[in-house]
Structures are given as structure tokens and as C-alpha cells.
Amino acid sequence: MKTRSPAAQTPPADVQPVATDNPEDSRPRRGRPSADRQAPDQTAQNILEVATREFADKGFSGARIDAIAESTRTSKRMIYYYFTSKEGLYLAVLEDAYKRIRSIESGLNLDGFEPLDALQRLVAFAFDYHVAHPDFVRLVMNENIHNGAFLAKSESIQQVNRSAIDHLNRLYRRGCEAGVFRTGLNAVDLHMSISALCFFTVANRHTFSLSFKRDLSSPKALAARRRSIIDMVVRHVQQEVPTPH
Amino acid sequence: MKTRSPAAQTPPADVQPVATDNPEDSRPRRGRPSADRQAPDQTAQNILEVATREFADKGFSGARIDAIAESTRTSKRMIYYYFTSKEGLYLAVLEDAYKRIRSIESGLNLDGFEPLDALQRLVAFAFDYHVAHPDFVRLVMNENIHNGAFLAKSESIQQVNRSAIDHLNRLYRRGCEAGVFRTGLNAVDLHMSISALCFFTVANRHTFSLSFKRDLSSPKALAARRRSIIDMVVRHVQQEVPTPH
Amino acid sequence: MKTRSPAAQTPPADVQPVATDNPEDSRPRRGRPSADRQAPDQTAQNILEVATREFADKGFSGARIDAIAESTRTSKRMIYYYFTSKEGLYLAVLEDAYKRIRSIESGLNLDGFEPLDALQRLVAFAFDYHVAHPDFVRLVMNENIHNGAFLAKSESIQQVNRSAIDHLNRLYRRGCEAGVFRTGLNAVDLHMSISALCFFTVANRHTFSLSFKRDLSSPKALAARRRSIIDMVVRHVQQEVPTPH
């Protein structure tokens, strides 16, 4: 039986990077390329991909419809045909991005693991996902620059996000019941801490790198950061374990 | 009775919000006591204040020189007279914002406190500053949307930021020597964690609030978050304290 | 009875003004016989014509995009649609002007005439063209004010001009072989002299007229000047003819 807080001491290097869809690819639901799939869908999907990159890259105001149209297999007119306006396109991009992360998160199946192990897996997944999807991070940043004005318009996104808390809540309760997590914590607060640590790593890497002259994008630096974050979260949640003398 | 480090147990509600300059006030260098040179400085300063709000509000591309000019005591032409271009103005705003936080941070005088106390004060300051200066947070967000392209042009900012690490490093070492901090940690990594937790609270409050239907801006919610962050950081750094059985 | 070369003696009043396209008309490539593609070409062409006048009139810096747009059948926006920038438009104007003169020059068919006659025709053409196309002259002047900076960017123009020398070179050689031209001259130098005399007549007419109180624009004055120039060039090239005593 463990007498020490294993998570804190043992950097969970063994927590394998969670397999996600390959980064930057954003045609998850197109299924197999069966011939019955019509061009229209593909056109809209193609626009969405290009737009995701552009909006993530430049923000809403900085993005250019012309630039999107040029990188697209179709014309500018089609953008308006499918998405009505720049704002409509942006909204579609945003919804698409949010749906993707939550759908993967749901597939983690944390119930199958011991609470401590599950927590480490959850944090590791969050970290890996942020690192693998900078576009998502940038879209969320941009959304906050606009005070969440676009997100507020989309009901679908809000529903999607709620589930994240539910998963974490169930996990936390299991841990408390098992006596490995200390009680009195709050799932939303915990989720926020996890998100903050992961999000910042990607979101602020440019200013942080410049300010402190460190390259934070190297695999080595990322691995260290990943360990540090998992450690920090585990220590935060874990019940204090009496150490033998 | 408490057998463990008081910091972790005692949410440092007693750590008083650090006095900062009042938010949005931005005439730090006004101190020069000469009265004969009012106008020029004041005009430029006035532009800088207004521009800070506009850039923080809308981002670089979204900000409008016209809008800035209108909120100013002078004309659009003067903006170009003093700052050459939209980019020049943005850079001045960015430099100003960074200098402000670092200069206050330097005034914390952490050497006068016990390591654990000092750490709590530092985190508390960071949290309070971010909450009190959302404009700073938004400027940094925006800068990251642009991949730090503007920051990269400013040497002065980069120098300014380095000092933050120095302070934290000295503090951390004191704590290690005193046996209250565990060894093997890294000041840059620690600084990043603190920044991440504080930054996210302000930066992502809109999307987070919408996603999880919580108002995170209420004094009560902020106080709870503040406690949670300080606790998390302290637990991360603190030496494991042997509990008597 | 004349014992000397008739060219020098006989002012070539009989050298008819060379038929050129009517001045200021600038739709040379309209020839493509497809009727289905009218609008785009016409719009761009219309802009080009108006711009030619404006740039010739005021120079590059003095020209106003707004002024051009107003004289056009379309809007200012279209200028940018077709020509990207003020500079792009100017370049198009310049290329167009150069191509026009060279294409006509090529149509002179000097090979069909005796060398002396051909030379007279060439000079006469050059004179007439300059007089008939002051816009061309002014564009070139302006280009020289800018140190040929725009011309340097256009490869097409440089290719076009080379042909002028080729024509003159062949003509000169024929004259030498026939014994009517003296040897030792240089085609580029000769071309320069011809250009100088013709160009100046149009280019400097304002300052010259004012300085010497002569109206140099009257048909009579132009005819006299034309004769003088042809005479001067012929005398320059012509072989000294021994006079019998």
C-alpha cells in the first residue's frame, strides 16, 4: 500500500498522451468518402476549415473574407450562400471547434479507472488537446476579446460544455468516497484550474517566450510543463497521506 | 487542531489585496515636478489612456483610430504626431502596460517576509492585479493573437519582464534554505503556473461564465477563486510536513 | 543646279505627317473579336485612358485617384480592383504608352524606301508622334523625375524599346553601304539625337515659349521646327558630297 502521495512524487510520465484526432484536421464527421456525399457539404466543410485557420490566426476583425475565399476551392459568393455573413461564418467555426473537444472528452471513459489515475488522465488529456489544437485555443481567446458576444448567441455550444463539469464531478466524488481526494473542493473551480494551466501554456506562449527567453514549444519543454501541471493538480486534490517515520 | 502548514489550510483571506495604482489610471511618470511642460506630456498621456482602453477592448485590428481620437481631448492628427502610426500607438500602449505591472511588483518588497508568507503575498498580488487591470490582460491576449509580433519589436518590455523571475527565484531559494519549500522546482515554471491561474480568471471569464453558467465576476466568486489559487500554489511548493500519528 | 544632297537642300516639306492612331485614343488591343467579354475590358480601358491624362497632366504625385475616378464611368473602388494601387495604375499607363509608340514605329516599313528617304521619314514620324502625343512625352518626363524607378520595374517596356534601335541600325547600315551615309556613327547616339530634338519641342515648349516669347505651338512654327530637325539630322548623317568646281 502506498504511503506517499504517489502522484505528486511520481511525475506521471506514464500517463500516455491521449489519442486525439490528428491536429488541425477538422473534418471529423464527414465519415467515409462514400460517393453519395454531395459536393455542397464538402464545399461548406472546406470553407469551414479554411475559415477556422484564418479566424484563429487573425481574430475576428483581423480575418479577411477575401483571404478565406482565396484559400478555398470555391468563390466568395459561396461563403455568403452557406454562412450568410462574416459573423455567421465565425459562429459556425466556433461551434465546430467546441463540439470537437467535448465529443472527444466524452470518449475518455474515466469511470474505468481509479480516481487518482483518472484525474491524471483527464489533466493529461486536457493538456495534450490544447497543445495539439492551438486553433481552438486561439478561437476561444478571440471570443473572450469580444466578451463572449458570439458564444452568447449559440445555445448549442453552451449545452455541450456543461457535460465537462458532470464528468469531473462524478470523478471527484468517487475520489472523495475512496478517501484519496480531500473534500470541500468544487468541480467548477477545479475544472477552471486545469483549464487555466493548460490553456495558458498554448495561449500565452508567445509573450511568455519573449518575456523570459525560453522556448516553450520544444517537446522537452512541453513534457516538463505537462508533468508540472499534472503534479500541481494532483497535489491540490489529493488527501494528505500520513507519512511513515 | 491543524497539523499541517497553515497556508494550505488557512485560506489566506488575511492576505490583504495589494494596493495598486487605481485601475485604468495611467500617468505613472507624471512625477517630474516641472510645471513648465504640461501640455505635450498630457496630450500624449491622454491619448495613451484612451488608446489602452480601445485596444484592450477591440484588439489591434478591431480598434479604430477614429474612435480613439473622438474620446481624446485632441484630434486624430495628434495621434500620428506623437505615435507615428496605429502600430506605434499600440506598441506604446503595450510597453506602458508591461512597465506598470512590473514596477508595482518590484515594490512588493518580498524580502521582508517569511518565504511562505511572501509567496502568498506574491500570488495574491498577481491575482489582484489581474482582476484590477483587465485591460492589461486583454492587451496581452491580443498580443498573443498576433504571435507576439509587436512585443518582439520592443526591447524595453523584454528587459522589464526578466525582473519578475529574479524576484521569484530569490524567494524560492530562501524557502528552500528554510526547509519550507521542496527543492527541484523551477522559478520560470512556477511563475508560469501563477500567471496562468490568475490570467485565466480574467481572460476567459466570458467563455467560462457562459459555458458553465456561473457568474465569476462577483466579489464572492473572486474571493473564493483567489483563495483556491493561493492554496494551489502553496501546496505545489510546500515541503511535505510529516504528520504525527 | 544642285550639286549637293537634296535632303539637306530640300526641306522635306513633302514628307507627309505619318498617320498615327488618333491622339489620346488608347484601345489598341480591342481587336479581339469576341463580343461576349465587353464590360471588364472596357472598364479597365476606360480607367487607363482617364489615368493617362491625369498622370500626364499632373505627374505621379500630383495626380489624384479621386480625380481619375470622377472622370471615369466607374468608381474609385474599381481602380483598385483592376490596378491594385496608384503605382500599379501608373505603371499600366506607362507600359501602355510605350507599347503604342513602338508598335506604330514598327509599322513604318522603312525597308521599302531609299536610306535617305527612310531616315527623313523616320525623323518626321518621330516629330509628328511627339507633337501628336504630348501625354506620352509628359509621362516620360515624369518618369525621369522619378529616376526611372517605375520603368525599372517593368520588364515589358524595356523589351519593347530595344526594337527601335534595331530598326534604326538596319537603316543606317543600308545607308552606309549605299555610300550616302558617312560611317563611324552609332545608332544609339543617333536615336538619342533624334529623340532629343523631337522630345524637347514638346516637353519644354512652356518654359521655352515663356523665355523667348515665341509661340511654338502654332502650325507654322511646328512646321518650321520639323523642317529644321529633319535637316539637322540628315546633315549629321549624310556623306560629304564632293562639289565640282
Add this chain to the structure above:
Amino acid sequence: MKTRSPAAQTPPADVQPVATDNPEDSRPRRGRPSADRQAPDQTAQNILEVATREFADKGFSGARIDAIAESTRTSKRMIYYYFTSKEGLYLAVLEDAYKRIRSIESGLNLDGFEPLDALQRLVAFAFDYHVAHPDFVRLVMNENIHNGAFLAKSESIQQVNRSAIDHLNRLYRRGCEAGVFRTGLNAVDLHMSISALCFFTVANRHTFSLSFKRDLSSPKALAARRRSIIDMVVRHVQQEVPTPH
């Protein structure tokens, strides 16, 4: 006694470059730097020099008052103090430039030479002056771009120019009387030809060089051009001389 047309045959390499004030220097009348010369004059003179360069370089519309002020030893306000407006300054520059060439021309003292020799000297001087004073050439070009509108306002310039014709006229008549010049020519026309050949060499060197891929600015090229021009003018004026067999 010469039996051949010496000018045409003998390239007047012996015609020494006429000594002019050193190129680009434009403070000819400031006399010696005696202490009694006041600052005011010097200030105005300094402005004039700088403005000459700027106007010659960029043309009237392209020139920037700000740019002139910056290269000046004084401030922008002084430009307006001395010259009232951009136009006033340009006019002063123009007058200054014209006065300079004519005053030197008057000092040639052509009466002291044989007509043919004098003519060669005159052409040589004209050529050398143009080459040595590209600023003058460019100002005149610019003036013609503006249809001589500024020159028309200045009476002083027009008076100055008339004398050039008088000198040439006297020279031509002497040559006719001596039987070395053919009769029936016109001094204004002759002056125009000389000016055209010299002016073009400098004025159009950029477009010409680019069009024909020749460097026309090298000392060698200029010397050849100089010879060619003198030769051309002399042949144009000279009485046909019977050649002995």
C-alpha cells in the same frame, strides 16, 4: 587655312570643359564669409539650397515641406516666414536656378573668338552646364510638367533668358559675315536645337538608359555624347566648304 570643315571632322576634344561653379553647390553669391553677413540671409539661403534639392528630386507635388525643414538648420516656421508658402519657396528656387545659368553664360565672352570656335565653345558650355547641374534640368522639367505656370508668374526670369538669344544672334551674324556660317538660319531655332540636345542628355538619361541598356553617365559616354552634339550643331550651321580633289 582650313580647307575642311574642321569642326565636323575634328571632334572638338580640345574644347575645354567650361569652368562653372562646382556642381550642386548653390551658394554662389554669398561672397566671402565676412562677419557682417547676418544670419537671416544665411538662413534663407540655407533653406533655398535644401529646397532646390528637394524640388529637383521630387518635383513640386512630390516635395515635402517637412522634409525640407528637417534638412534645414532651422525650423519649418522659418520657411513660411521667408517664403510665405510652398509655392513661394518653389518660385524662389526656380528664379535662383535660372539666374545662375544665365549669369555664367554671360561671362563666356564669345566675342573674343572666331565664330566657329565660339560656337563650339558655346555648345560645349551648354553641355557641360547641363551635366554639372542636373538639379537645374530637373527643375525645368518639373516646371514644364506644370505648363510653366510658376515661370509665368516670374518676370525676372523671363528677362534673364532673353539675353541668351542676343548672344547667340550676334555670334551667328558674325559667322555669316565671315562666310563660315550658312545664312537663312534662325537664332531661336538654333538655340532650341542646342538646348534640346544638351537637356535631353541629362533629363532623359534614366528612361533612355533603361530602354537601351547603356550607361550614359560614365565619363566616357558623356565625352562621346559631347563630341557628337558639338559636331551635329557645327554641321548644321556651317557653310558647305568645297573640298579640293
Add this chain to the structure above:
DNA sequence: TATGAATGAGGTTTCATTCAT
């Protein structure tokens, strides 16, 4: 469904000139 042409409103920047001291 698709496209190239077209557009008006508004964005950033520049410039000659004047004012207060």
C-alpha cells in the same frame, strides 16, 4: 449552384499651414 464585377462606407495616413509661446 457558381462566378467575376461592382460598390459605398469607412479605415489609416499625409500634408501644407497656423498658433502659442
Add this chain to the structure above:
DNA sequence: CATGAATGAAACCTCATTCAT
């Protein structure tokens, strides 16, 4: 005489969006 600050008008250019076909 001299200067730095200030200015309004207008210049060049961009953008999301729509029209004709």
C-alpha cells in the same frame, strides 16, 4: 527671430457585401 504643438482637409486604400449573368 525661432520653435514645438496643433489642425482640417483630403489623400490613398480596404472591407464586407451584392449584383448580373
